[in-house]
Amino acid sequence: MNSYQQLFTPVRIGNCTVKNRFAMAPMGPLGLADAEGGFNQRGIDYYTERAKGGTGLIITGVTFVDNKVEEHGMPNCPCSTYNPVQFVRTGRELTERIHAYNARIFLQMSGGFGRVTIPTNLGEFPPVAPSPIQHRWLDKTCRELTVDEILYIVKQFGEGAYHAKRAGFDGVQIHAVHEGYLIDQFAIALFNQRSDEYGGSLENRLRFARQIVEEIKKRCGADFPVTLRYSPKSFIKDLRDGALPGETFEEKGRDIPEGIEAANLLVRYGYDALDVDVGSYDAWWWSHPPMYQEKGLYRPYAKLMKETVDVPILCAGRMDNPDMAAKAVAEGVCDIVSLGRPLLADPDYVNKLRSGRTKLIRPCLSCQEGCMGRIQEYSALNCAVNPHACRERATLLTPALRPKKVLIAGGGVAGCEAARVLKLRGHEPVLYEKSDRLGGNLIPGGVPDFKEDDHALAAWYTEILKALSVEVHLNTAVDEALCLSGGFDAVIVATGSTPKVFSLGDDSKVFTAAEVLLGKKDPGTNTVIIGGGLVGCELALWLKDQGKQVTIVEALHKLLAVNGPLCHANSEMLEKLVPFKGIELKTCAQAQSFKDGVLEVKSGQKTERIVCDSVILAVGYRENNALYQSLEPRLPEVHLLGDARRVSNIMYAIWDAFEVASHL
Template identity: 40%
Template sequence: MKNKYEALFKPMKIGNVTIKNRIVLCAMGGTSPFGMNGLFNDGIRKYYLERAKANVGLIIPGVTGVKNMMGDGYLYEKEDIFMGPVKSLMDELHAYGSKFFLQLGAGFGRSQLIFPNMPGNDSNSAPIAASDGMPNVWNPSIKHRGMTKEEIKETVDAYAKAAVLCKRAGIDGIEIHAIHEGYLLDQFAISNTNNRTDEYGGSLENRFRFVTDIIKAIKAACGSDYPISVRYSVTSKMRGFNKGALPGEDYVEFGRSMEESPAAARLLEVAGADMLNADNGSYDAWYWAHPPVYMPSACNLPEVSYIKQFVNIPVVCAGRMNDPDIAEHAVESGMIDGIGIARQLLADPQWCDKVREGRLEDIRPCIACHNGCFAFSHFKGLPCGFSGKMGNCALNPVTLHEEEMALKPAAIKKKVAVIGGGIGGMEVARLCKMRGHDVTLYEKSDKLGGVFIAAAAPDFKKKDKELIKWYIKQLSDLGVTIKLNTEITKEMLGTLNADEIVVATGSIPKKLPITGFDGDNTIEAVEYLLGKKQVGDNVVIIGGGLTGCEIAYDLSLKGKKASIVEMQDDILKIMGLSSANSNMLREIIRYYKVDVFTSTALSEIKDNGVLVKTQEGDKFIPADSVILSVGYDSYVPFDNETITNNKVHIIGDASKVGNLLTVIKEAYDLAYKM
């Protein structure tokens, strides 16, 4: 019988290299085989091999600079590394039939993260860009200097010499990073970020001269048959500096337009590019290249499939292409030649095999949260903050830790009772059962999912809903005993006959000592999300965190007028929340004309609105309904003595309110110790 997704598993030619299927693992920060110090990162070897075992056709790791980004030194000087550990890695990957292109970068330009004491990139010196005076994306007060022609030629030469080493080491091809996402080469290519008057500025051909010279230099050094992929943004989706456009929005393109893009793509092909690995966006519209949950599936497919009409080389589309039905149709119909999958392969390395086998319900979905893989935060008072490590996964802590976090059978089989059926409870139950324990999960409501049911309620949270279904199926398949409508009291703890008791009872909404906080027109955020209370047409949301802003979006989609009241000087002031996600939410709030009141304290909730204190004085904001989104407090229904006597473990929000990343990591840490 024909496999439903057969089109995804047909071979594809890139130059003279045959890829065994149409699935490309796209580059992500944190997944380069080279560390920031330029040394080989042996700890990442297992990451590649796990995905190669599961039949990823082409692996492209995170960008490696042709020049060391933390100081002096060029990649082509690392011959011992290329001919040693890199060549060994290639031999291992090729044994599984996967191919590997190394992504080489020229630099970040105005997209460079500015950290204190970073050589050549701090506020006391001018980091390079295409042109003088370009504002830094993260801190626009910092202006860049234009790259000199000597530096350009050195970079072209460095690409060619690095490519020679790649070929000698058995690397199957090069990906140039890129005319993509507003990085340095893209800044040369876009007229509004290139005001040069020399041969690298002005006409389209001049603006593309830097990248086309790189392509030609690599071909001259490595031979015309050595494949080159170019990471390519079809359109920039920019309304201006640090201003992005939303799907369907009518706007004037500030970056590369759809009208200019066909000619640009042809220039790359004529220069010798063998593939375009394409999407949309720039750091000014970051959410196109790193699509959050608010982006539709296959968000970049319309533009990428359009550009394919103008070139004769393979075109791959990236950006939420992890819906197998959409992906299969796009390839089978000839809209594109291959699909770029990135963060989905962090969440589930076996995605390819599960799709091929038709086991879609067993795929752990990527929910596009970016909490583990790209936690660059950006808000007022913080030009750029970074928490965690790039390339990790909030849902799958094993990613990039494949060896040290390999699941092993428990030495002693135990009876484990888990109290609470939210994400943390389900995760610890799943892992304990996989280790061989006898697990019973108790949930006081009639369904599993906990507070995440409410978080997944908006229409744009399809993948969140899939995650709950995934957990339920995994627990069922594993044979975890589940007892719904069962509330465990402190008197019952001693009767559970368990060797280990895990409390994962989550959190409860905060209460503020504000007049009217429990009034008839107030609605707690979870109540609204679950549809337990209806709202009027004019709604004030108290709290401008992630939940409050997502509720404002949900209300806007329903035709309601939303306003946000936030005590801090900015909304979405959350360390660890990816700028890709927060930037898109900010643009959504702008687009739907949500009124935002920052540095504003709630004084009283009245029947017809709220009284607040602003920096200018007291203000009344009319409202039919008031939604309360002021945070949560941990909830443990047992006293300390009861917990101590019964050797109870408390995890997740019940221990400390966090997010999915912290909840799931705690579940792993506990389950692996039992």
């Protein structure tokens, strides 16, 4: 029997039976709507692929019920009231395909974002809120909603849910008394300064949420499931200022006692399940947890809600470890495990787990480069490690018309991804890696315990290439002679990059970040890291957690000024963790020399002497493209991929490799 059998037992939400304990957590469906507020083909394919992969309950990303009070622009997210005929038409195609796999699907419906609307998605529309309060991102004051506008939105929820039911959705999820969205802004006293029936007491502040569920039940029937995304704690220190794990602070948002009271009221009002998380946009590394947050971070709060109310509890938040998920269900922490980003990374997660193929589950890195980061910057949902995500039909692999023997130089993520895709298309890739394992920069990068999924991705590539019978040669450097004499039809150069180094005088105690991470060099107990980019900051956290004294010297005015994480949840948390952990930081400073255990640092006209055991260089990487330069004039088909082409991140190494290999 599968050791995770308990995760494959049915569970009920109201009158809806879900075949297993897995839900697809809602994620912003940017790019998945058509101009009339329906689902476009990308959206239909995207959700269907996760149902095909075994997920019991699909919860769509946020859809709107109102585009009048809070304008969003079209197309952006689906909207069930904008053009009901188009929404029902496209929604029906979606739900029928989902149901073919014996899965269920709920439509997540939003009353609006209010003060937390992401500026790139806001356009020129003025932000609204329960009161005239400061916008989360913009230096402007939000407009207060009128009572008539609130009642209009409530009516729109009823209309939108009715159209969802017509389209075949099995239920809806209300978005949300969580994360500080518009309905949550009404519920939290910090944001709600009203003196009418929607302000003051907790019951008044929850009136908006109560009227929504009552309106939906009136329009769709008492037995139509209505669930709620709910945060019992906000982690707000102040406006635009959130708390870190382990930090002592005064909660300005919703704290646990009120979270318990509110949960009881909300269930009494008619909500059939609570989808639990914590956090807010003021502390959105809780709501969108990066790798710096522990796995399963919402479990204590889900358990609390399970003990508070008598409705099913859903729990997400880095729950991709199947042992953790099984234990959570077995011990009554939650009834359903929600997987968001893990299902972006691998839509077949549930089926692979059920059939015992856990080593073939492609891991999520919690990097948020392809999902939350791209939503934030480009209004597009994707995945860093899975180029198919949200592009399933457009990126469908086709068999090679003329199979080729392809040499791949380099076993980092670009080389491995190219080999995987080429093999799936019927080509004959032969991969050469100069070290004794696949993974490239994933190997040093994955050393800190919070980066364990980097090593998991390297292990996944090793397993998948083995399963596909790709010919792999380790401990073998590629030279020009090998490329020219092996009878290859094409060559892919993915030789990566090398750390940038410079001399500080006494270089016997000057190391690269990779040398320290891999244990090749001992930095001592007191070290200075030159470079406050992503590598330098993560290295500093890892060394500090070992009890070392760490100082970061950064030439620019702030950390992560160049090549920082795309998603603010990652970058803001990392920026806050550096001082919180007691790491010293010197910005606008440049290292001058290192001699006799003393590093001289210049800042403006001031020179400072720092006593330290070592200096670690984390000042970036340089493309290693010499092999390509020698081959390019001599071969009819040679491609340059990954860091060897342009030093970037894991996402673009994988995406570029996928693009080239899928058309070679």
